[in-house]
Amino acid sequence: MTIDPLSADLKRLEEIVRLLExxxxxxxxxxxxxxxxxxxxxxxKERLTEAEGRVxxxxxxxxxxxxxxxxxx
Amino acid sequence: MVxxxxxxxxxxLFGERRPSGPRPAAGSGGPGTPGATVPAARPAxxxxxxxxxxxxxxxxxxxxxxxxxxxxxxxxxEAGHWYFNIKDEAxxxxxxxxxxxxxxxxxxxxxxxxxxxxxxxTVWGQRGELRLNGVTMLPTSGVGLQQLTFERTRExxxxxxxxxxxxxxxxPPFPRAIAVVTSADGxxxxxxxxxxxxxxxxxxxxxxxxxxxxxxxxxxLVTALGMVNRLDDVDLCIVARGGGxxxxxxxxxxxxxxxxxxxxxxxxISAVGHETDITLTDLVADLRAATPSAAAALAxxxxxxxxxxxxxxxxxLGGGLRGRTRVQSERLARxxxxxxxxxxxxxxxxxxxxxxxxxxxxxxxxLAVLGRGYGVARLADGSVLxxxxxxxxxxxxxxxxxxGEIAARAE
Numbered sequence: 266m267t268i269d270p271l272s273a274d275l276k277r278l279e280e281i282v283r284l285l286e287x288x289x290x291x292x293x294x295x296x297x298x299x300x301x302x303x304x305x306x307x308x309x310k311e312r313l314t315e316a317e318g319r320v321x322x323x324x325x326x327x328x329x330x331x332x333x334x335x336x337x338x
Numbered sequence: 339m340v341x342x343x344x345x346x347x348x349x350x351l352f353g354e355r356r357p358s359g360p361r362p363a364a365g366s367g368g369p370g371t372p373g374a375t376v377p378a379a380r381p382a383x384x385x386x387x388x389x390x391x392x393x394x395x396x397x398x399x400x401x402x403x404x405x406x407x408x409x410x411x412x413x414x415x416e417a418g419h420w421y422f423n424i425k426d427e428a429x430x431x432x433x434x435x436x437x438x439x440x441x442x443x444x445x446x447x448x449x450x451x452x453x454x455x456x457x458x459x460t461v462w463g464q465r466g467e468l469r470l471n472g473v474t475m476l477p478t479s480g481v482g483l484q485q486l487t488f489e490r491t492r493e494x495x496x497x498x499x500x501x502x503x504x505x506x507x508x509x510p511p512f513p514r515a516i517a518v519v520t521s522a523d524g525x526x527x528x529x530x531x532x533x534x535x536x537x538x539x540x541x542x543x544x545x546x547x548x549x550x551x552x553x554x555x556x557x558x559l560v561t562a563l564g565m566v567n568r569l570d571d572v573d574l575c576i577v578a579r580g581g582g583x584x585x586x587x588x589x590x591x592x593x594x595x596x597x598x599x600x601x602x603x604x605x606x607i608s609a610v611g612h613e614t615d616i617t618l619t620d621l622v623a624d625l626r627a628a629t630p631s632a633a634a635a636l637a638x639x640x641x642x643x644x645x646x647x648x649x650x651x652x653x654x655l656g657g658g659l660r661g662r663t664r665v666q667s668e669r670l671a672r673x674x675x676x677x678x679x680x681x682x683x684x685x686x687x688x689x690x691x692x693x694x695x696x697x698x699x700x701x702x703x704x705l706a707v708l709g710r711g712y713g714v715a716r717l718a719d720g721s722v723l724x725x726x727x728x729x730x731x732x733x734x735x736x737x738x739x740x741x742g743e744i745a746a747r748a749e
Binding site for chain 1 (some may be wrong): 510511512515522527531539540542545546565644645648651652655657658659661662663
């Protein structure tokens with residue numbers, strides 16, 4: 266199964282934070298990691314505010330093809 | 339055989355088909371009659387006549403009765419009839435339960451179930467069989483038929499590994515689309531949507547309608563669960579049942595439904611039981627929830643939680659970088675410190691050496707020696723008088739003592 270983008274962002278972000286919190290990263294590396302971290306943070310925050318997903322209902326037509334119709338809730 | 343010889347059966351429905359002549363008295367072979375001669379005085383029965391006579395006799399013998407025994411070899415036919423034997427230690431009898439009656443029981447008893455069967459014994463002439471026409475059956479013990487079926491299906495599923503905890507799959511952390519297999523009446527899907535909108539609105543919800551109780555429920559559910567595998571992008575499936583009769587969970591204990599749940603390619607959450615009633619579907623699914631709302635809460639992350647987690651990561655990220663720069667500047671400071679300390683200690687050493695040197699200079703100063711009562715004699719040319727031959731008698735010299743010089747002459 267492919268990992269979803271938000272999980273990927275969070276996973277990398279957690280790695281970066283752990284690396285930055287260790288002692289053996291030099292300043293150059295730290296800055297690079299920080300910039301990468303900020304990018305993941307931004308993309309994760311965008312996904313957090315994504316628009317509402319659709320609500321649908323499955324219908325199978327006579328030929329056995331599945332179709333989705335919008336469901337009013 | 340309990341046929342009462344010589345008595346015509348009551349309720350003689352087939353009287354018109356009987357031989358019109360006088361009935362031969364059964365057991366009329368009186369004394370003196372040779373056993374094997376064909377009695378000319380009474381016509382032979384046709385097979386059908388005899389079968390019908392026996393049927394009457396059998397039906398009259400007990401009428402509808404309860405019989406207690408073990409159900410074995412039950413076969414269900416497409417028309418809905420059940421055929422089986424009922425037995426005890428010594429005997430067994432063929433039984434049939436016509437669709438009308440079988441439908442009321444819904445689920446056939448498992449092999450070997452001990453039951454009370456309400457039935458009318460009869461003879462089925464076409465097959466030459468003595469048979470019980472069943473009307474209903476009850477379990478003999480406190481363990482209900484449904485429970486027996488449940489246990490039996492559970493054993494089968496367990497044997498096939500469908501209940502193995504190792505089979506349980508983790509749920510996707512952020513599902514893109516959830517297929518909800520439930521009734522189309524709107525209650526369950528509404529509950530799920532309410533929770534989904536609050537927790538994680540971005541996820542698509544797809545209703546896959548199926549009747550969840552009644553005779554069509556099993557087929558409907560199997561079909562709907564099959565459809566889930568044909569939907570793109572779905573990464574989680576919820577099987578849910580709203581309200582409804584508390585004891586009407588049978589469809590979710592049916593083996594075909596359990597197998598269909600196991601065959602769903604994405605992780606499954608089952609929300610069909612009650613707090614106290616676990617269904618087999620619950621056991622086969624990857625996760626069980628008490629209600630449809632609880633299923634939605636398990637399926638979807640809470641946006642507020644994720645936001646908090648992100649905020650904490652953001653602050654640790656910033657903190658991490660500050661930490662890095664602080665460590666760097668502390669390292670510089672420490673390096674500076676070391677240099678300063680090195681310089682200081684070197685200077686200190688120099689100062690000490692200087693002091694030692696200065697004090698030794700002081701010790702060597704001739705004035706200090708003179709201060710202790712010594713004097714220095716110098717000739718006129720300034721050279722220090724060290725040996726006698728430097729000063730024959732009459733040689734003038736100066737004697738330097740601590741507070742001045744005295745003019746003197748050798749004698």
